[in-house]
Amino acid sequence: MTIVSSSHGYLAFRGEPTAYLFRQAPALPTDFLFGFATAAAQIEGGGAEAEKASGRGDSIWDEFCDRPGNIRDGSHVKRTCNHLEKYKEDIALMKSLGANSYRFSISWPRVIPLGGKGDPVNQKGINFYNNLVDECLKVGLVPFVTLYHWDLPLELFKRYGGWLNKERIVEDYTYYAKTCFELFGNRVKHWLTFNEPWCTAVLGHGIGQFAPGHVSNTEPWIVGQSLMIAHASASKLYMREYKAKQGGMIGITLNGDWTDPYDESPENVEAAQRKMDFAVGWFADVIYLGRYPQSMIDILGDRLPQFSREELDLLKDSSEFYGCNTYTTNTIKATRTKDEFAGYTTMAFDKPDGTEIGITAQLGWLRDVPWGFRRLLNYLYQRYNKPIYMTENAISIADDHTSIRTCHTNDEGRVQYYDGYTQALKEAVQIDGVDVRSYFGFMDNFEWASGLVPRFGSVYVDYETFERTPKDSATSLMKVCSFGFPSSYSKSSSTDTATAL
Ligand code: BGC
Numbered sequence: 001m002t003i004v005s006s007s008h009g010y011l012a013f014r015g016e017p018t019a020y021l022f023r024q025a026p027a028l029p030t031d032f033l034f035g036f037a038t039a040a041a042q043i044e045g046g047g048a049e050a051e052k053a054s055g056r057g058d059s060i061w062d063e064f065c066d067r068p069g070n071i072r073d074g075s076h077v078k079r080t081c082n083h084l085e086k087y088k089e090d091i092a093l094m095k096s097l098g099a100n101s102y103r104f105s106i107s108w109p110r111v112i113p114l115g116g117k118g119d120p121v122n123q124k125g126i127n128f129y130n131n132l133v134d135e136c137l138k139v140g141l142v143p144f145v146t147l148y149h150w151d152l153p154l155e156l157f158k159r160y161g162g163w164l165n166k167e168r169i170v171e172d173y174t175y176y177a178k179t180c181f182e183l184f185g186n187r188v189k190h191w192l193t194f195n196e197p198w199c200t201a202v203l204g205h206g207i208g209q210f211a212p213g214h215v216s217n218t219e220p221w222i223v224g225q226s227l228m229i230a231h232a233s234a235s236k237l238y239m240r241e242y243k244a245k246q247g248g249m250i251g252i253t254l255n256g257d258w259t260d261p262y263d264e265s266p267e268n269v270e271a272a273q274r275k276m277d278f279a280v281g282w283f284a285d286v287i288y289l290g291r292y293p294q295s296m297i298d299i300l301g302d303r304l305p306q307f308s309r310e311e312l313d314l315l316k317d318s319s320e321f322y323g324c325n326t327y328t329t330n331t332i333k334a335t336r337t338k339d340e341f342a343g344y345t346t347m348a349f350d351k352p353d354g355t356e357i358g359i360t361a362q363l364g365w366l367r368d369v370p371w372g373f374r375r376l377l378n379y380l381y382q383r384y385n386k387p388i389y390m391t392e393n394a395i396s397i398a399d400d401h402t403s404i405r406t407c408h409t410n411d412e413g414r415v416q417y418y419d420g421y422t423q424a425l426k427e428a429v430q431i432d433g434v435d436v437r438s439y440f441g442f443m444d445n446f447e448w449a450s451g452l453v454p455r456f457g458s459v460y461v462d463y464e465t466f467e468r469t470p471k472d473s474a475t476s477l478m479k480v481c482s483f484g485f486p487s488s489y490s491k492s493s494s495t496d497t498a499t500a501l
Contacts, residue, residue, distance in 0.1 A: 033437065034481040036099060038103070039104070040105045046079065057115065058153075058155075064212065071449060071451045102141045102142070103392075103440050107125070108147075112153065114156075133187050133188060137187060142189070147192065148195065181237075193234050198283065228283060231252050232287070251323050258369070268333050271335075278343035281296070321388065322380055323389050326376055329372025332348075359413070362455075388435060394458075395413065397417075411458070425439060443457040
């Protein structure tokens with residue numbers, strides 16, 4: 001095992017996970033949550049007419065999809081999986097597969113079409129989320145709710161530039177969050193303020209691959225700060241005014257894949273840490289440790305907006321857990337010339353002996369590397385010292401997307417991926433002592449700029465008929481979770497443990 005000292009003095013875990021750091025390895029809590037994860041913009045839409053009739057306002061993704069060339073197959077957020085109509089069927093299916101929780105997001109413009117504080121609410125949208133939450137509870141799925149999964153009301157972008165205007169957006173987002181706590185907080189006990197702020201900042205405002213499609217080397221850092229302050233403002237409001245009476249918890253979920261140094265050379269070991277700083281530490285170091293990673297300060301200088309004392313106080317203890325989305329692992333080399341967003345590193349899969357890590361997937365950036373997942377869990381737990389909620393983990397396997405496939409349900413590569421990743425999770429918990437409290441897979445849905453082409457899901461969706469068919473991995477994943485993990489959600493204290501694993 002190697003312990004490297006990161007640039008600002010925190011000990012970063014790199015190397016083989018070991019149990020000896022922990023006196024006693026805990027088992028999983030009896031209220032471990034598992035099931036499927038979705039996002040409003042990726043699954044709700046049943047077509048332009050239905051969306052119009054539903055009263056949802058446009059989001060920046062509607063406008064982005066309208067512009068030719070932005071979405072790989074020309075598909076549109078307005079027509080995805082028709083969850084708006086099929087939510088009961090979807091919930092019944094998840095339940096029948098064995099899930100005990102459902103992670104979904106609320107669409108801000110469906111609740112407040114124009115988005116702003118004082119703008120009118122859309123009663124039809126409120127009814128939809130009331131019904132969705134009630135249906136979950138009726139069948140016994142714990143609703144795990146994301147407040148923002150990238151669908152900013154378009155009007156706010158037009159009014160003042162959306163996330164580029166910190167003061168205005170923080171006020172409007174906090175108002176929207178408050179509206180949701182008021183409306184749904186009597187039944188929703190697990191809140192996520194944001195899904196993957198890195199994507200909004202870099203993909204949306206840095207390289208222009210996501211809405212609103214900006215290309216800039218200054219905007220991402222401004223947007224990143226607005227997102228963090230908005231997160232903290234909403235979560236502190238929840239903690240102050242709702243937590244005691246509603247009894248829930250709130251946090252943020254970040255994306256981040258394990259970064260394995262290409263070799264043991266100091267420059268590549270440092271590069272791997274730097275890549276982690278730019279992907280995860282940018283948000284997590286600020287929120288959990290109270291400062292930007294030093295490597296970001298060194299590289300970005302005054303393009304990295306400073307936080308005031310009040311803002312740092314607001315951010316402190318603003319996330320009760322670490323929400324984690326992860327998909328793969330990369331080998332990392334230092335580079336001087338390319339990719340500032342990756343902290344001047346290159347990501348690949350190759351090793352010095354000519355071999356490559358992981359099993360290939362349908363998308364070039366994605367590989368099945370379970371040992372990297374275990375290392376990531378160890379790193380996050382040791383660095384941030386918070387319980388971890390795994391909120392997304394999935395793979396798009398080769399061939400899964402081709403319409404000429406006759407058998408949509410045979411997804412052996414995904415079965416294998418989930419077997420490996422759940423095994424890695426168990427080892428992280430049982431052997432390494434990492435506190436992990438949930439695990440969510442996926443169903444096929446609108447994959448943002450990649451449209452309906454890649455399929456990450458364990459449930460096949462026919463985009464013509466909206467018919468759903470569970471793939472082999474849906475059954476196997478939920479079986480692993482139900483037999484390997486306790487099968488029923490219990491309200492008992494999270495310190496209760498199960499021995500089933
Ligand atoms: C996002 C999901 C998306 C997945 C696969 C994640 O970064 O949170 O919305 O479906 O990536 O593309």
